[in-house]
Amino acid sequence: MKLPVVAVVGRPNVGKSTFFNRVLGQRLAIVEDRPGVTRDRNFARAEWAGRQFYLVDTGGMVEGSDEPMDRLIRDQVMAAIGEADVLVLITDGKAGPHPLDYAIAERLRRAAKPTLLLVNKVDNLGSANATQHHDFWDMGLGEPYPVSSTSGKGSGDVLDQIVAHLPEVEGEEEESLRVAVIGKPNVGKSSFVNRLLGEERLVVSDVAGTTRDAIDTPMQYKGKRLIFIDTAGLRRQSKIGEGVEFYSAIRTERAIERADVCLLLLDATSGPISVQDLKVAEKAWDAGCGLILVVSKWDLVEKETMTAPQFEKEIRDRAPFLKWVPILFTSAVTGQRVHRVLELIVEVQEQRMRRIATHEVNEVMRALVTRAKPPAYMNHPVKLLYATQVAVAPPTFVIFSNHPDAIAESYQRYIQNGFRDAWGFNGVPLRINLRQRGEDEE
Incomplete structure (x- = not known):
């Protein structure tokens, strides 16, 4: 990946997914008030201060557990740490430092990558009583940053720090x-x-x-x-x-x-x-x-x-x-x-992205109409006057007719199948819209 990667790690139920959603500005990760909801690495593209990066949400890491799911999640977290350029350790400010926090911090120190320590659930951030994050200094990861992922308080300062630690990248990421x-x-x-x-x-x-x-x-x-x-x-x-x-x-x-x-x-x-x-x-x-x-x-x-x-x-x-x-x-x-x-x-x-020239569309449509004309409408002939492709992804065609509402679905399928016989479009839905002659083609 050309874009740098920021991995969010921590023990279960400290608010990693809430922080993940807060940074992205949308609820991409499932959030529930119980541990173990996030299991896989969840990639999403984020942007702050003009810098783009991948943010990776991970499952709650439980050191020392032999439970099969805990081992699987732990392997996923270690893989995320290995891929990341910047690491973010989320802790719970309400609960205080936990033995699992120290164990994870030790792993992050061994990774020797830029690491930010976030103390989450500091909801009284800004008041004189918001001092519980100071208890996390002795984890050995530098300054603990107090945040409230639920309200968003402190997240801007943290994002400034994340961006400051991102490696420089050259060029734009391809489509x-x-x-x-x-x-x-x-x-x-x-x-x-x-x-x-x-x-x-x-x-x-x-x-x-x-x-x-x-x-x-x-x-x-x-x-x-x-x-x-x-x-x-x-x-x-x-x-x-x-x-x-x-x-x-x-x-x-x-x-x-x-x-x-x-x-x-x-x-x-x-x-x-x-x-x-x-x-x-x-x-x-x-x-x-x-x-x-x-x-x-x-x-x-x-x-x-x-x-x-x-x-x-x-x-x-x-x-x-x-x-x-x-x-x-x-x-x-x-x-x-x-x-x-x-x-x-x-x-x-x-x-899906294929575009057919208008003259070719009309040649195929005229051949189909010559082979089988649409049924008359109230004793008046139904004419297919003109056709053009107006969009891709999926391919979409507009056909203009003097009586578009009178064209039966079976005849529309006949035209659609004729277009597929001519151009394929395998694996792709093909849309045909019928319009009254004289309607704006936009």
Whole structure:
């Protein structure tokens, strides 16, 4: 990454995610008043005083614990520390210095990187009684900075210090292609992303629902910068509870909305595609994203009873739009065809950004109309007068007609399929808007 990285670390429930959200000015990380809500490294881009950097929220670190989840989170925190240019240790001013704070501080000293010590939950900042942060001087990390992440008090001074410690970078960061990895819980999304990245960047556990936030993870591929958004799985609405699961579902939908391309992971061992999988696919398609179906755990399927062509046919038969969606059979365990998805992502995005010249659009439309004219409307002929592409991402065409409201959906599909036969647009939703002749084309 060209931009510097600032990692926010600390023991559980000291307000790391609240500080993370405060700096970003939006609620990207889930915040609940109990430990263990944040588990993965959560990347987000931040800016202060004209400097841009990545802010990384991490899970609560518990030194000495042998609990499986605590060990996984600890590994993630250590990875974040290793990647960071600046470290921010968050402590709890109300509770005072804690033995875990000292243990984490010792790790940060060994990292030998610029480190800021924040004493959070100092809500009376500015009053004569706001002295509890002085108790943290003996942690050996220099001056403790009192802040209230909830109200924002003191955050400006801290950000000034963070920016002062950032390394200088040259040049602008290249444009990124955002890829949301979506699907039901526990289909192997995090394992798949880890396999692509070649390292354990995301927490992987047999416990369903391990990923809760939408996690942004950058990588480079053939000179292009991809950002993978590993999301919490979408469940049926009736199964989404309060608190963490509710906000996880919202963040997954937001991840789809801000993605360029979505990878929908399907569990091969559960059959071709479920109703819930189909709903998730429709969410991505309706949002205008490119879409690729990735059938995971293909190594576990008995090939004598289910072949890839048969599996693919059963998927495509579930919805008309799936005819145009690439399907890839993979295994995160063996690595089978996992990296082929990178080529597909780039190809689908190129289709999503493709622009067709107006004269070519009208030539194809006239050929389609000559082959099959639209049905008449109240004994008057319906004419398609002119067509042009007005947008990309997704490709959008406007067709002007003397009776646009009279053109049946079946004929609109005929035109759309004709456009796809001419230009492809595989993996990409194609939109056609009908307008009355004489309407402004803007």
